[in-house]
Amino acid sequence: MFKVCKMQQILISVSLFSLVYGFPWFQGRIPNGNRVPNPCNRGTWLGVGHLREVGGGNRNIFGQDFFQAGLRWTVNLCEMDSDGDGKTNGEELGDPKCEWYMEATNPVIFNATGHPGICEPMSSAKCLIKNLGIYCNHPNPKFGR
Secondary structure (H helix, E strand, O other), rough: OOOOOOOHHHHHHHHHHHHHHOOOOHHOOOOOOOOEEOOOOOOOOOOOOOOOOOOOOOHHHHHHHHHHHOOOOHHHHHHHHOOOOOOOOOHOOOOOOOOOOOOOOOOOOOOOOOOOOOOOOOOOOOHHHHOOOOEHHHHHOOOOO
8 A cells, every 4th residue: 555644645635626626816817806707697706717617627718818828917818808709808807908917906997797718698699609618506517507
């Protein structure tokens, strides 16, 4: 049998937690990252860059673009319409003029009005195909709803 030291147990636990629940500290790297509306219900989508609302697992299109931007909110990322719903990422996250930056002590932004990685409204013809793979409140993340 394998002997696992305490430090290895901690590292394994942290790694598994990150895989299952995503990385909440990324929420602070985008405007209103902890207040992005959940298009599946009236709550908040915690894993903004992921297909699953709790985060972890595969990235949605915004998560892929965020990764390509070096995991930073940039003017280019702000001006993109990652999910193809006709609104820029900045508009959806409450930064329509792309002025927000992480180090700002009092950023001038508005409330998030949409999700930059999920085409809305979800039931519209143009969004049905774009949102394949999005998991809304399903107890088993392998099955979308």
